[in-house]
Amino acid sequence: MRLNPWVGITAIATLAFLYLPMLAVAVLSFNKTRYGLQWSGFTWDWYVRLLNNPDILEATRNTFVLALVSTVIATVLGTLFAIALERYPWPRRSQGFLENLLYLPVVTPDIIFAVALVVAFGAFRMVSSLFEPGLFTMILGHVTFQIAFVALTVRSRLKSLGHDLDEAARDLYASYGYFVRHVLLPLLTPGIVAGAMLAFTLSLDDFVISFFTSGPTSQTLPLLIYASVRRGVTPEIHALSTLIFLITVLLVLASERLTRR
Amino acid sequence: MTTVARPPATGESLSIQNVVKKFGDFTALGGVSLEVPSGEFFTLLGPSGCGKTTLLRIIAGLEVPTEGRVVLLGKDITPLPANQRPVNTVFQSYALFPHLSVWENIAFGLKSRRMDKAEVERRVKYGLEILQLERFKDRLPHQLSGGQRQRVALARALVNEPQVLLLDEPMSALDAKLRAEVQVQLRRLQQQLGLTFILVTHDQDEAMAVSDRIALMRMGHLEQVGTPDEVYERPRTRYAAEFLGAANLIKGLRLPMGFEASFGKLALNRTPPWDEGYVAIRPERVRLSEVEPRQNGLRVRVREAVYRGAYQEVWLETRRARASDELRESLSSSAMASSSLETRRARASDELRESLSSSAMASSSLEPCDIRVRTAPHPTFQAGQELWAELPADALVVLDE
Numbered sequence: 001m002r003l004n005p006w007v008g009i010t011a012i013a014t015l016a017f018l019y020l021p022m023l024a025v026a027v028l029s030f031n032k033t034r035y036g037l038q039w040s041g042f043t044w045d046w047y048v049r050l051l052n053n054p055d056i057l058e059a060t061r062n063t064f065v066l067a068l069v070s071t072v073i074a075t076v077l078g079t080l081f082a083i084a085l086e087r088y089p090w091p092r093r094s095q096g097f098l099e100n101l102l103y104l105p106v107v108t109p110d111i112i113f114a115v116a117l118v119v120a121f122g123a124f125r126m127v128s129s130l131f132e133p134g135l136f137t138m139i140l141g142h143v144t145f146q147i148a149f150v151a152l153t154v155r156s157r158l159k160s161l162g163h164d165l166d167e168a169a170r171d172l173y174a175s176y177g178y179f180v181r182h183v184l185l186p187l188l189t190p191g192i193v194a195g196a197m198l199a200f201t202l203s204l205d206d207f208v209i210s211f212f213t214s215g216p217t218s219q220t221l222p223l224l225i226y227a228s229v230r231r232g233v234t235p236e237i238h239a240l241s242t243l244i245f246l247i248t249v250l251l252v253l254a255s256e257r258l259t260r261r
Numbered sequence: 262m263t264t265v266a267r268p269p270a271t272g273e274s275l276s277i278q279n280v281v282k283k284f285g286d287f288t289a290l291g292g293v294s295l296e297v298p299s300g301e302f303f304t305l306l307g308p309s310g311c312g313k314t315t316l317l318r319i320i321a322g323l324e325v326p327t328e329g330r331v332v333l334l335g336k337d338i339t340p341l342p343a344n345q346r347p348v349n350t351v352f353q354s355y356a357l358f359p360h361l362s363v364w365e366n367i368a369f370g371l372k373s374r375r376m377d378k379a380e381v382e383r384r385v386k387y388g389l390e391i392l393q394l395e396r397f398k399d400r401l402p403h404q405l406s407g408g409q410r411q412r413v414a415l416a417r418a419l420v421n422e423p424q425v426l427l428l429d430e431p432m433s434a435l436d437a438k439l440r441a442e443v444q445v446q447l448r449r450l451q452q453q454l455g456l457t458f459i460l461v462t463h464d465q466d467e468a469m470a471v472s473d474r475i476a477l478m479r480m481g482h483l484e485q486v487g488t489p490d491e492v493y494e495r496p497r498t499r500y501a502a503e504f505l506g507a508a509n510l511i512k513g514l515r516l517p518m519g520f521e522a523s524f525g526k527l528a529l530n531r532t533p534p535w536d537e538g539y540v541a542i543r544p545e546r547v548r549l550s551e552v553e554p555r556q557n558g559l560r561v562r563v564r565e566a567v568y569r570g571a572y573q574e575v576w577l578e579t580r581r582a583r584a585s586d587e588l589r590e591s592l593s594s595s596a597m598a599s600s601s602l603e604t605r606r607a608r609a610s611d612e613l614r615e616s617l618s619s620s621a622m623a624s625s626s627l628e629p630c631d632i633r634v635r636t637a638p639h640p641t642f643q644a645g646q647e648l649w650a651e652l653p654a655d656a657l658v659v660l661d662e
Contacts, residue, residue, distance in 0.1 A: 167323050168356035170343040172370030172417070182373075186360050 022245060029238035046239040056224065056240065063220040066135060066210075067203040070142035075196040077143070078150025079188070085151070086158045087166075102155075105148040114212035117141045121213065133215035141213040142203045149202060150195035157191030190258045197255035201248050274299030274457050275320070275425055280329030282315050282481075289315040291481040292329070297459065297474075299334075299424075302451050304460045306468040307478035308504070313461045316478075317427050320459065322346045333424055344373075349418035350427040353434075355410050357402040363413050364389070364398040370421045388416035391450070408439050415447075419454070428460045432467060444470045465505045469493065477501055493543075497661050502541040509547070509632050510539045510660075520659075523629045524579040527557045528654045539660045544574070544635035546656035549642075554651035561650045564631060566642040575634040575642050577650055 032041040050056055085098055105113070117137070124131040131137055165187075169179040185192075207222040214223060221244060228237050277295040281288070290312045297303045305313040318324040320331055322343030330339045338346055349370065357366050367388045371381045389395045392412040402410055411431055418426055428447075432440045448471045451458045462468055468475050469489040477484040477492060477500075485492055485501045496502035499510055511527075513520035515536050519528045522540075529540070548554070561577040632650060642648075 164352055164354050164356035165358060167343070168350075168352060168358070169369070169373075170323070171321055171348075171350045172373055172421070173344045174369070174373040175344060178373050182369075183358055183360075 025238045026242045026245075029235055029242045031235060034235060046235040047243075049236055050239055050243075053236070055219070056221075056236075059219045059221045059224040062135065062218055063204060063222075066138055066142060066218075066220060067200050070139045070146060070203050071196050071200045073139070074143045074146035074199050075150050075192060078147045078195060078199075079154050079192055081147065082151040082154035082158060083184075086155055102148055102151055105145055106152070110145070110206075110208035113145060114141070114209045117144070117209065118212050133213060133218075135215075135218040137213045137215070138210055138218055138220075141209045142206060145206075145209065146199035146202060149198050150192075153195035153198060154188060154191045157188055161187055194255040194258040197251050197258070201251045201255075204244065204251075205248060274301075274334060275459075276330075276332040277316070277320070278330040278332060280316065280319060280326045280331070282312070282319060282324065283327045288481055290319075290326075293481075293483055295476060295483070295486070297425075297457060299457050300455050302448065302458045302460070302471055302473045304462060304468045304472040304475045305478055306462055306465060306475050306504075307484075308463055310480075311478040312481040313463075313478050314429060317350075317429055317459065317461045320425065321348055321350045321427050323350075347421075347424040348427060349421050349423040350429060351411075351414045351418050351431045353430045355402075355414040355431075355434075357410060357413055357417070359402050362399050362401060363394060363405070366402070366413055367394075367417045367420055369417060384420045388420040391419070391453075392416045407434050407436075408443065411435065411443065415450075419456075423456070425457045425459060428458060430461055430463070432462070432464075440467070441470075447471055469505070477504060479504075495658055496541060499539055499541070499660055499662065502658070502660060507544050507633060507635075508541045509544065509630075510541050511630060511632075512537070512539055512628075523581055524559055527652060527657065529657055529659060530654050531659060533659045534661065538662075541658045541660055542632075542652055542656050544633045545572075546653065547577075547632060547634040547636075548651040548653065549575070549634060549636055550649050550651065553649050557652045557654060557657075559632075559650045559652065561632065561648060563642045563644050563646040563648070565644050568638060568641060570638065572635050573638045573641060575636060577632040577634060579629050579632060581629050 028037070029046055030042050030044070031039055032043045032045070033039070081102075085095070085102065090098065117140075121131045121133070121137050121140075161184075165183055166179065169183050174182070205222065207226065210220050210223055211226070214220065219227075221240065225237055225240060228234065275295075275297040277293055277297075280290055280293045282290040293312075293316060305316060307313045315324060319326050322338070322341060322345075326339065330337055332338065333347070338348075358369065361369065364385060367385045368381050371384055376384075389398055392415055394409070394412055394416060397405060397409060397413075402413070405413065411434070414431070431447075432443055435443060444467055447458075451471075460468075460471065472489055474486065474488055475492050476486045479500055484504075485497050487495075492501065493505050496505065496508070502508040502510065511522050513522040513527070513533075515533045515538075516526060517532050518530075519526055520533055520540060521527075527540070533540070553560075559577075559579055561579055564576040564578045566576075567574045632652075634650065
């Protein structure tokens, strides 16, 4: 059977549509021209400047601290949640309900989540000054949306393992702890790592939740880019965007490889 | 050849006492009691859903019985969780740990008990040896064939030296040829080790091939327990007669030391306990000859003969007893009309038996029935041929229900 050549052409056009803007940004990040789109020669200059800009370095540090801490918390909680959801003998009806609760954060618009967090932190602030907008509230905010992604990834891995191995381990004199350490965790590791990487990327790229929960001292890269772009797009921003895009691509590829195994 | 003395019978190794298991409204086991002496190869046989796997899981400690007790060597183990029972299981799926090598898989049950290193080494080596797995000890489960995986599962269970080894349909994933081979090996291994094996299967050939005793299960209770030949030769119920191999079920009325079927009177070794009921005879026990036998002879016509290589299968058309000879004419002509359809169905023997027994159930009058015979492949019989069939009295089994 011959496939209509338009099918292939459409696919390529779609890919171009998706990636040309990014490619343009990457090309412009090496352009000597400060303003406008004229090509006036290749330079690493903008990248060098990035490294000498204290605001950007500060934002980078914040971004990675936020991403790392929130990912660690979300990975632990998400994994435990997935195991509980999948293995605890829930009554059938509440199992379905819990599953829906798990999916909900994935499809809820970020802005709704962000507003809800603002309201919640506002209420908590009356109890403790810990909830003043800043890195701490951002971490909490990120954890809330990351958990669902980690739990979903780990859960699909758990589902594919089935219950046989649990029973085999019990039959072979293993305590639950021994089973978790020697069977469950080693087999779940690819799922856990993939979930963690996904969570990390999401945190790295997040703008909406960060925007609503950040304080004056907790500028992250997405927030910084947003603020700079309002003043006009500069080649430094192109360079920064290109770097973030590269990191994201690498993380997604790595997580993809791990889940496929 | 291995000649290993079986351990002296130390009485009941495993005792199942009145075990009931309910899943919600569904009763999987309705009060099962069993005694399995140590060193016995015991088989739980039955169709899917009869409760055999549930019973095995209760012995393993993977299910908790709703009522009843499981007693092992005089000790009540009902409250013990699976990981504290001296019982190991070969799972239907084998449930090998996919991230561990063959060696590590076999060592799992030893290491989990913090057994000392040298002892682990010794036992795993022994396990690898008796199941001829030395060459594969560093492989991962996905690098093994089905038969090799099954041997790893067996070794993994056996190195723990369990009091009872449970096998949950361990051969269902193997192809027919390998299965027959493994059955022989399994039987040999059990005799060599002198361990108590409890096998769950739905395959009656497998059950007959390996077991010391068979428990035939039906809908959560034991239908009949006995040695393979007892259960095969002396089935107590229609269900037992039909589940283990093929059987002719003949409906009849009680006579002293005999019964009256549609085709006439037959002598039995005892007087049936019922007024109207069934008598069974295995197809291979029916004798065919040209001359009238002394007792229990029937004049029959061959409806169909199927050559099967090692044997031939013959369906015999019986006739109504003389009193209703006129009626027979009309009956046999209608039978002829449907015979081509019948022929096709006959090949699926189960279907035939089902249709026969259900038609027999439907009316209380005694319908003439076909008799299925399994006999030597030569001389071959022709459809339409008339001859004598003998149903020897000692081959006729009076069924209780």
